[in-house]
Amino acid sequence: MTEEEWLDGLRHLSPDMILKTHFSLQEQIKKHYKLRADPKHLKTAISLCEQQIALSPLAIDALKQNPQMYSKGEFFAPSHHGYRQYAVILRRQKEFDKLDTIERKMKSEGWAA
Template structure:
């Protein structure tokens, strides 16, 4: 858990690829820890990691877009034509996990706030963005 804190502390100096990798490392760690029937004592650790993931979500979505744009530019360089792939806003599993935990703990207002934040950033909307808009 401390390794995530130190990485998040230096997020402003990370490349877009490193930021995306950090996001997925957090996601993987949360999935490993979040088995409430087997390990209910880990719920606070899961909640903390989810909160960290939600806190950096705006930076992560921007990095995902920039990474997609860089890959599309590489495609154009290699094949001499625009990439046919569009950027699609993905779901944010740690935010969904955190909202589920908060609702179980009776904190629906905080869960609602997080859901609004994530939607305003585009997470989970399934919207597509044209390359020219990245």
């Protein structure tokens, strides 16, 4: 299944459900990354980052529907934990091509750095 096919299966969710999923993934990333000394937890953290990043186009759209994300009519995007955490992991693993790809994706979606 491609990322786009996976996203298509989630597009029917309400903005609230998308954000609930987004923040649930964030908490799971934090939990597993703290235990990263165990390779199993690091692998899980990476997988969760990839899932949250895949969900990110829907999450940013859901945030844009939230009036609390606006100040004086202007949308202010937050940073994205999955992107940030995955970037740290990729730097440590010296996977700079993959790092460049996710950084460009993050910027194109409008997340804060």
